Amino acid sequence: MSKIINVIQQSQQWEPKLVALRRQLHQIPEISPHLSQTKSLIINALADFPLKRRKVKHHHSLCFDLKGRKKGPTIILCASMDGSSLKEHANHQFCSQILGQSHALAHDFQMSCLVNTLQLLSQYKDHISGTVRAIFLAGEQDHSGAIDIIQSHLLEHAELAFSLDFDHHIESGIVEYQYGISKPRVDEITLEYIDRNQQEKTCYYQNNPVDMATQLTHEIPQLLRQEFGALTPLSLNFTQLNAGEANNFQPSFIRINGRLYSFSHDNATNAIQFLQQVMKHRFNDDETNVIATRLCPPLENNTTWLNYVLSTLNQIKTSNQVQEQIRPRLIGDGFAHFNLVLPCVKLNIGCMDSNHQNRVCEKALVDGMMILSNMISKHLMVDSDNIILGKF
Structure with a gap:
């Protein structure tokens, strides 16, 4: 009997790795252009996998391609790298080691999810038709990283750019979406x-x-x-x-x-x-x-692609766990520049820890990895006895 690769189960088994990398990144919330430790950690984590590193203008952001065995569309997955100029008030063993800076915007969650998703998908690259392009975005404060990515022509010929936010104001286990403009x-x-x-x-x-x-x-x-x-x-x-x-x-x-x-x-x-x-x-x-x-510019979710992404969540979330965002989020997003070139979608993943006010729920990392890897497997996987397929 053929072995079935279930992306959901695979992601759940990776929770220890997701948490470990997130905690390493959490201790070094660097801010552009000083991202040397963050970038080194990401590069080292991906060094043993079949990825092609792409050149980026000014070398602040990172970009890696996972090319499948057959030609096909390119899907971009994006995570922000910058920390924020906010003091961390939590008291745990993996607190920020940089005075006056923290990963208050949960970009450590984004990076850990994307790194581990690449590692998982790399094992099945022969079943992929197309390219998974992973962008680790610098320049959150002035949005320069997104402009560098565009000027490096790394968005050309891609079908979709997709990203996740992790929000400690949203209950863990909940995924929120927004039709139209989701960030200002x-x-x-x-x-x-x-x-x-x-x-x-x-x-x-x-x-x-x-x-x-x-x-x-x-x-x-x-x-x-x-x-x-x-x-x-x-x-x-x-x-x-x-x-x-x-x-x-x-x-x-x-x-x-x-x-x-x-x-x-x-x-x-x-x-x-x-x-x-x-x-x-x-x-x-x-x-x-x-x-x-x-x-x-404002970050606007492409309606057609948002509906498709939401349709891929039925194996991961129940209907009451996927909710429409009802409040405006008054914070900008460098990822919004990608709207100028190609369709974009961003989802918000809840990471509220109801038991600890100053902490986040790290189980949200599994949610993030499941969403990223499941979407890619359904859109880019070729026919195989070993792969669960979803046609679009």
Whole structure:
């Protein structure tokens, strides 16, 4: 009797490896461009497998191809590598070893799932018709990694780019999806005022510029909510504030940097115009400026491919474990740039640990690996007595 390769059972057996790699990565939450330890760990983990490493512009991101025995479509699987500038509050043996940085966005989960999925699928490369292209994406903060991937022509001729998010706000065992835009467009915003004339001002302008800038950071988010409504998914997060009084070398100035998150082009445009009006009104002066630079487009799930991916989950999840996402996620995603080139799909995997508030449930790693490997096996596996097939 032919041996049946059941991807689901295989993934479940890999849980110890998934957890071990995730914990190694969790201790080194590096941030681009300083990803040497993270990249070395990934490269070493894949060194003994039949993968072809592809060149990437600037060499910050990593890309590997698993080519099947026969020609066929290319499917891209993507995981982000960057840690975040957030202090870790959990207390366990594998805490972050980098002061002031952590894998708070669960990119260690993404990487471990993708590495182990490649290792599993490599064992059955002769049954694959096509190419599995794995991208480990750098540049989460400025989204430069995605641009490098596009400029390296690594998305050309691919059918789909697919990625997973792991969310500790979602119950473990639940998979969430979103039709249409699931993550916002991101604009880098600079609010600027410069008093070049040094002329006598009203009482408002005689205040300390630092105090004035601080006041603006409190006022502007409230004004945005008043203008666009509290239910409009629009958010402005300030990241840097510079201000100083006039001296012999410079005029009085205020410069505030932030990021605007919005779910439509019109909302972004209207919000930027509103910020310009606020600055001119506050200072009654032409020496104000609002500079806006788009960092990334909104992340939009391709409806046709999302339906296909959801159809592959019936062997993994019950119907009540696959749920539509009902709340907007006000955080950008470098993966969204791939929308500009090919269809994209991203699912959210729940990893909430109900027993420990500051921990995540590592069993979600098995969910992630099952989803990745099952989707590839159903779309790229050739006819074989040893493979469970699903035709599309």
